[in-house]
Amino acid sequence: MGKSTQIRLDWSLVRRLIFGSPLSTEQLSHQRLPKILALPIFASDALSSTAYATQAILLNLLIAGPHVLHLTVPISIAIVVLLWIVVISYTQTVYAYPQGGGTYIVSRENLGIRWGLLAAAAILTDYVLTVAVSITAGVQQITSFFTNLAPYQTELAVAAIWFLTLANLRGARESGLLFAFPTYFFVITMLSMVAVGVLGPLFGYQPRSYPPPEQTAQTAVHALSLTVILRAFASGCAAMTGIEAVADGVIAFRAPESKNAAQTLIAMGVILSTIFLGISYIAQTNHIVYYGHGAHGEDASAESVISMAARAVFHDNPLLRGVVLFATAIILLLAANTAYADFPRLSSILARHGFMPRQLANLGDRLVFSNGIILLAVFVSILVVVFGGSVDRLIPLYAVGVFTAFTLSQAGMVRHWLQQKGPGWRWKMLVNGIGAVSTGIVLLVIIVEKGPQGAWLVVVVLPVLMWLFTQVNRHYQKVRARLTLIGYEPPPPPPHTVLVLVPDVHRGVVPALEYAREISKDHRAVHIEINPADTQRLKERWEQWGGDMPLVIIESPYRSLIGPLVEYVRQVRQDHPRHLITVVLPEFVVTKWWERALHNNSAFLIKLALGNVRDVVITNVRYYLD
Structure with a gap:
């Protein structure tokens, strides 16, 4: 076995250890x-x-003072009602569109391509922000406990991003196995806390409530108004982010795909509603007040509501409270995995439709859309670095994309039922119509209330992404039109001129000379003179090995190899405008990877330089140093 073969086998082994063995399409x-x-x-x-x-x-x-916190549960109930409208809507979507695509497909087919592209831009943006917010929030939980890691929050976030990237590159099934236990651990932990906090009093167990807060001039910045309630409602609608993921990923389910996806969506809605309402109930009945990180001028503790709820329910038991916080931190980190599942899948659909680069449509060795996964990781890493790994700076950007997608999806389903009819279509259309109006109102509230805090950036990004989609599509249409065979008559084969670049005369060059003689009688060798002494030695060897092939020597007073070569090729093109010119590059291949650094490797740069010269073919003739 040769050394080069051994190197390839070693790299293959490393790749399999990292990413797993390749999987066949079957x-x-x-x-x-x-x-x-x-x-x-x-x-x-x-x-x-x-x-x-x-x-x-x-x-x-x-903002209106602690005395209005009794509205927490009513607002949460309103959000849950809206949540179930959206869940039911998406349940109908997964049956109507079993091929996946979710919001994009629904909007494209029912509202038109432009609205579909807006939906795609919105949901892709939301996926990027989902990863960024989830990762930075999870890292913040960790650095809050291990305070010595706080200065490295950005680095930890980027490391977590690429850990998730690696896990997802290994395949959907393996990432599911990796994240199944932490997710179910979080669900069991939170349901247990909610059960104890809500049902405990029925059996004589009373949570340790916080003392009722007092109304002061500092705690009430504004009087209670519809604006305050709408702002609280809109902010609480963060509980709805991620619902669309199942509809976008129907194709990832086992058969019957639609049925399994719908059941998963319902299960998610039940668990989400229960935990959300339970936490809100515990917070309201136990007088929990969250002041935030210096919000409204208060120099108050930033202890999370989950932490305070655990204190109240478990009587400040450090072990049980620690379990709750650990489960919460883990789920925040793993929440990003939803986007890792759906961003590449939606990108592949857009790529197949010609609105994103076609490389994103290709399945990798592990039957996942590897290019889309890597693209997502790059975008999120840049975003996290630019925003300094701060979840507080990222959150205002959140939710604009997802509520844009909600509104478009449900509006599209209204149009779908109007066109397709079918059993119960009026009821289904009513549900989707209510959802479209409700989520549309929430979207406007989010834009107005969070716009000055950074949401305007997403509003700007969405049309920019739509423009990029259309430019990519326009390019593919132009290429398709130029490559069509309709009405095409191939021209006669052109005359052929071959130029062999000869840096020296040795074993690595001789095969290239023979190749040039075989493919055309019009052949010549080209030497770029950097050092006249080297040129003289080359001439002496050429008399023995060059045969009848003409040798053209081009002086390079500025010691450049590429510039004079390109100029000479252009001159040959000008002298022979109908000729096809082949530039042959002799290249010897070393056996060890590190030995490549010991040679100039100019062939790659020459290819780049000649790549834009018309009717020029570049060929490498390799000689292996076994």
């Missing part, structure tokens, strides 16, 4: 997800939002 059905694994992959984003949804309601209600 194994695609085995990579489909059962419901028990699909739930943690697609629901982790939505479930993790319970960690900050109630908290957001409390913080916004506090």
Whole structure:
């Protein structure tokens, strides 16, 4: 076995250890997800939002003072009603569109391509922000406990991003197995806390409530108004982020795909509603107040609502409270996995439709859309670095994309029922219509209230992405029109001129000379003179090995190899405008990877330089140093 073969085998082994063994296309059905694994992959984003949804309601209600915190549960109930409208809507979507695509497909087919592209831009933006917010929020939980790691929050976030990237590059099934236990651990932990906190009093167990807060001039910045309530409602709607993931990823489920996806969506809705309402109830009945990080001028503790709820329910038991916080931190980190499942899948659909680069449509060795996964990781890493790993700076950008998608999807389903009719179509259209109006209102509130805090950036990004989609599509249409065979008559074969670049005369060059003689009688060798002494030695060897091939020597007073060569090729093109010119580059291949650094490797740069010269073919003739 040769050394080069050994190197390739070693790299193959390393790649398999990191990414796993390649999977054949026939194994695609085995990579489909059962419901028990699909739930943690697609629901982790939505479930993790319970960690900050109630908290957001409390913080916004506090603007009017602690005495209005009794509205926490009513607002939460209103959000849950809206949540179930959206869940039911998407349940109908997964049956109507079993091929997946969710919001994009629904909007495209029912509202038109432009609205479909807006939906795609919105949902892709939301996926990027989902990863960024979830990762930075999870890292913040960790650095809050291990305070010595706080200066490295950005680095830890980027490391977590690429850990998730690696896990997802190994395949959907393996990532599902990796994230199943933490997600179910979070669900069991939170349901247990909610059960004790809500049902405990029925059996004589009373949580340790916080003392009722007093109304002061500092705690009431504004009087209670519809604006305050709407702001609290809009902020609490963070609990709904991630619901659309199942509809976008129907194709990832085992058969019957639509049925399994719908059941997973319903299960997610039940768990999400229960935990969210439970936390809101515990917060309201136990007088929990969340002041935030210095919000409204208060120099108050930033202890999370989840932490305070655990204190109240478990009587400040450090072990049980620690378990709750650990489960919460883990789910926040893993919530990003939902986006890792759906961003690449939606990108592949857009790529197949010609609105994103076609490379994103290709399945990788592990039957996942590897290019889309890597693209997502790059975008999120840049975003996290630019925003300094701060979840507080990222959150205002959140939710604009997802509520834009909600509104378009449900408006599209209204149009769908109007066109398709079918059993119960009026009721279904009514549900979708109510959902479209409700989510549209919430979207406007979010834009108005969070716009000055950074949401305007997403509003700007969405049309920019739509423009990029159309430019990509326009390019593909132009290429398709130029490559069509309709009405095409191939021209006669052109005359052929071959130029062999000869840096020296040795064994690595001789095969290139023979190749040039074989493909054309019009051949010549070209030497770029950098050092006249080297040129003289080359001439002496050329008399023995050059044969009848002419040798053209081009002086390079500035010691450049590429510039004079390109100029000479252009001159040959000008002298022979109908000729096809082949530039042959002799190249010897070393056996060890590190030995490449010891040679100039100019062939790659020459290819780049000649790549834009018309009717020029560049050929490498390799000689292996075995």
